[in-house]
Amino acid sequence: MASTIDFDFRNKLLKMHGALSLTYCYQCGTCSGGCPVAKETNGKYNPRRIIEKSLLGMKDKLIKDPVLWQCTLCDTCDESCPQKVELTEIFYVLKNLAVKEGFVPDAYKAQSTAVFDNGVAVPYMAPMIRARKELGLEQNLEENIVIPVQELQTLMEATGMKEIVDKFKAEKSAAAPAPKPSE
Amino acid sequence: MTEASKPSAGVKLPPIEKALFLGCVIPARLPFVEKSAKVVCKDLNINLRPMKGAACCPDPIGIRGVSERTWITLSTRNVTIAEDMKATDIMGLCSGCVLSLKHANHVMKHDAYMKAGVNESLAKVNRSFKGTVQTVRHFAHVLHEEVGLETVKALVKKPLVGLKVAVHYGCHFIRPSELHQLDDPFFPTKLDEIVRALGAESVEYTEKMLCCGTGVNMADPEIAVKMNQRKYKSIQQAGANCIMVVCPSCYQRLENAQRDVKKVFGETYEFPVLYLTDLLALAFGHKPDEISIKSHRPSPKALLASIGIE
Ligand code: SF4
Ligand code: SF4
Numbered sequence: 001m002a003s004t005i006d007f008d009f010r011n012k013l014l015k016m017h018g019a020l021s022l023t024y025c026y027q028c029g030t031c032s033g034g035c036p037v038a039k040e041t042n043g044k045y046n047p048r049r050i051i052e053k054s055l056l057g058m059k060d061k062l063i064k065d066p067v068l069w070q071c072t073l074c075d076t077c078d079e080s081c082p083q084k085v086e087l088t089e090i091f092y093v094l095k096n097l098a099v100k101e102g103f104v105p106d107a108y109k110a111q112s113t114a115v116f117d118n119g120v121a122v123p124y125m126a127p128m129i130r131a132r133k134e135l136g137l138e139q140n141l142e143e144n145i146v147i148p149v150q151e152l153q154t155l156m157e158a159t160g161m162k163e164i165v166d167k168f169k170a171e172k173s174a175a176a177p178a179p180k181p182s183e
Numbered sequence: 184m185t186e187a188s189k190p191s192a193g194v195k196l197p198p199i200e201k202a203l204f205l206g207c208v209i210p211a212r213l214p215f216v217e218k219s220a221k222v223v224c225k226d227l228n229i230n231l232r233p234m235k236g237a238a239c240c241p242d243p244i245g246i247r248g249v250s251e252r253t254w255i256t257l258s259t260r261n262v263t264i265a266e267d268m269k270a271t272d273i274m275g276l277c278s279g280c281v282l283s284l285k286h287a288n289h290v291m292k293h294d295a296y297m298k299a300g301v302n303e304s305l306a307k308v309n310r311s312f313k314g315t316v317q318t319v320r321h322f323a324h325v326l327h328e329e330v331g332l333e334t335v336k337a338l339v340k341k342p343l344v345g346l347k348v349a350v351h352y353g354c355h356f357i358r359p360s361e362l363h364q365l366d367d368p369f370f371p372t373k374l375d376e377i378v379r380a381l382g383a384e385s386v387e388y389t390e391k392m393l394c395c396g397t398g399v400n401m402a403d404p405e406i407a408v409k410m411n412q413r414k415y416k417s418i419q420q421a422g423a424n425c426i427m428v429v430c431p432s433c434y435q436r437l438e439n440a441q442r443d444v445k446k447v448f449g450e451t452y453e454f455p456v457l458y459l460t461d462l463l464a465l466a467f468g469h470k471p472d473e474i475s476i477k478s479h480r481p482s483p484k485a486l487l488a489s490i491g492i493e
Contacts, residue, residue, distance in 0.1 A: 017297075018251070036394055040409045070406060072398035073244050075358035079368040095248040104249065107401040111245040119238045120207040121245070128211055135218045135475060137210075147238050151308045155260060158304040161253040 010057030019093045024083040025051045031077035031087055037070055045070045047077050047087055054090060063098035069105050099164060109168040116156055116165040119147035196228035199329055202270035203231040204261060206240050206280040208431040215475035216431065219460040220276050220322060222474060226338060226467050227330050231274075234264045240283040243355065244398050255297065256304050258287035262319070263310045273319045276460070278356040278430035285319040285362060321356060323429050323459055324365055327373055332380045340468035342382025345490035348462075349423035349454070350374045350385050351414075353433040354394050377459065378427065381466040388421035390414045395428075395436040408447050411440035415452040424486055425455045427462060434458060438480055455483030465492055 013019050031047040032038045038045050045067055053062050062068060068091065077087045098104060115121050132138065156162050209217050224231055239246070240258055247254040262284055265273050273288075275281040291298045291312045302311050320328070326335065352371050360368040369392065375385040393414045396407035414437075418426065428434045434456055441452045456479065464474050471492060476483055487493065 036410055037399055037406055040406050040413075045406075066402065069248070069402035070399055072354075072394045072396060072400075072407070072410070074354040074394040074398070075368075076354075076392075079358055079360060092247055092251055096251055099249050105402040108245055108249055111242065111401075112249045115239050115241055115246060120211070121239050121242055122207040122211040124211045128214060131475075131478075132210070132214045132217075135214055137214055137217060137221070146236075148236050151236075152238055152257065152260075154308050155256050155304055156253055158307055159250060159253040159256045161250050164249060 004058070004060075006057040006059045008057070009059040010055065013054055013057070013093065016093050018086065018089040019054075021084065021086045022051065022054055022090055025055065025081075025085045026083060027052060028082065030080050030082060031085075034076045034080050036074060036076065037072055041070070047071070050091065050094070051085065051087065054094065062094055063101055064103055066103075066105070068094055068098060068103075069108070102167070109172075112161065113165050113168055116153065116161060117149075119149040119152040196330075196334060199227070199229045199325070200270070201229055201231055201272050201274035201325070202234050202265040202268055204234055204237055204240070204265075204273050204275045204280055204284060206275065206277045206431070207238075208435070209276055213431055213434065213458075213478075215478040216276065216434070216458045216460065219458060219464040219469075219474040222469055223460050223463045223467065224322075227326075227334070229274075229325065229330070232268060232270060234261070234268070234273075237261050237264050240277075240280040243279050243283045243286070245401060252300075254283070255287050255290060256301050258283040259291055259301050259312050260305060260308075260310060262288050262291070262316055263305065263312055266313050266315050269315075271315065271317045273316055274322055274325055275319070276322050276429075277432070278321060278353050279432055281319060281321045281324075282355045282362075288316055288319050289362060321365075321429065323356070323374060323377065324363075326377060332376060335377065335463070336380050339381055339466045341466055341492060343462060343466050343490065343492075344382045346383035346462075346486070347386045347422060347424045348378050348383050348457075349388055349418040349421065349426045350378060350391065351395065351426055351428050351433055351437060352392065353428060353430045356429050374427070374429065374459070378462070381462055383462065383466075386418075386421045386423040388417045388423065390417035393417075395430075395433040396440065397432040397436045400436065404443075407436075408440060408443045411436070412444045412448055412450065415441065415444060415450075415454065418454060419452065423454070425457055425483060427457050427459060429459045441481065453481045455479055455481050455486055457483060 029048045035047055071091055111121055292314050305311055357363055357366045357371050358368050366373045378385040390413055396410045400407035426437055438456045445451055
């Protein structure tokens with residue numbers, strides 16, 4: 001991967017909601033020093049480097065690299081940065097951009113699809129409904145767990161999630177073997 | 184209610200009103216946690232009003248990672264449900280839910296540009312954010328700030344002497360600390376204080392502030408399991424006999440990862456994971472069966488029996 005510096009990308013990033021604090025970074029490395037994922041990967045994952053690449057506008061190295069998703073979002077870096085760089089906010093901006101270009105881990109695709117289809121990340125399954133009854137949790141159980149899926153889908157369409165999930169679904173059906181015509 | 188399971192009679196508590204935001208993981212996967220929370224809230228005279236039509240918070244890691252705008256719009260929608268109920272205070276049982284709703288409520292109050300954009304979307308479903316909700320708090324926060332530990336102590340019927348608890352704060356319970364305004368982001372004490380108020384011991388361990396790994400597990404389970412191994416090892420070295428959590432993601436991760444660590448590293452850890460509300464319920468004199476303690480894996484039954492709770 002060529003490491004080209006893309007000033008347009010850098011400038012675009014700096015204008016995005018949540019990414020302005022990038023410019024405060026003086027590359028001290030405190031963020032990486034306290035990062036649990038950096039520790040577990042012997043520094044292969046390195047938040048200071050992600051900030052550096054963002055400042056340099058190295059678009060491809062940022063959004064195509066699966067490392068972007070290895071952050072566990074513990075917020076240790078944001079809390080300890082002497083310059084108050086909002087690292088995780090910046091990572092979210094980068095991730096949202098990566099999603100637009102089609103780079104996103106499967107577990108994220110699955111979760112977004114579930115939330116779009118059901119309105120919740122974890123739908124109610126029959127055994128859990130039984131367990132809830134046994135625990136005496138609700139009288140009108142069926143009534144209380146109705147999720148207004150239609151309303152939520154309207155909002156997800158208005159905020160761009162529908163388009164994203166449609167793409168995930170199209171990819172998935174393109175990858176799956178075609179169903180037999182008789183079925 | 185049988186006499187034995189009745190909480191300490193005679194302690195009169197002022198009522199606290201809360202709109203309860205349940206989220207999806209607790210009611211759909213861990214109903215026994217919902218149960219212990221409801222049992223304890225009743226004892227504490229916390230009046231829980233259900234938020235009908237509330238949906239996914241949504242997940243501050245997964246959904247925010249895919250679309251920040253969808254994340255804040257759906258969590259603001261949840262806040263508007265409380266507004267429409269004329270509720271001024273929302274309480275959650277999950278650190279992720281509280282973070283999402285608290286963030287939304289804060290940003291919508293302070294960022295006029297974001298508020299205009301989100302309200303434009305919400306108008307499509309006849310909703311709008313008004314800004315009438317004053318607090319969004321985790322149950323543990325309410326316990327400290329509104330109920331008070333003296334009251335908690337007064338309700339203890341069965342001190343949990345003998346429990347050596349490894350408190351797991353979890354990241355989003357206290358961070359971002361500027362938003363939560365609850366505790367120190369590196370050296371928190373609030374949960375330890377509650378554990379001690381119940382008569383149990385809070386064991387100090389090196390990796391107390393290490394993340395449960397849920398975030399990284401979504402993209403790279405190999406890294407997550409290494410973090411978990413580090414955590415369990417530290418808990419074992421410190422001599423704790425159970426783990427306490429305040430978040431369903433941490434709960435599921437710290438239960439399940441004991442099996443993952445065994446598979447990957449061949450190391451066996453058997454720490455029961457208990458929710459804060461479970462410990463409160465037991466200390467307030469409720470029976471393990473009432474809060475379905477059998478649903479926990481590994482089972483806390485033997486441990487509880489060893490301190491006289493059966
Ligand atoms: S701690 Fe802050 S200033 Fe230092 S390298 Fe990391 S982001 Fe930059
Ligand atoms: S939030 Fe991510 S980058 Fe920051 S310390 Fe935690 S794992 Fe590392």
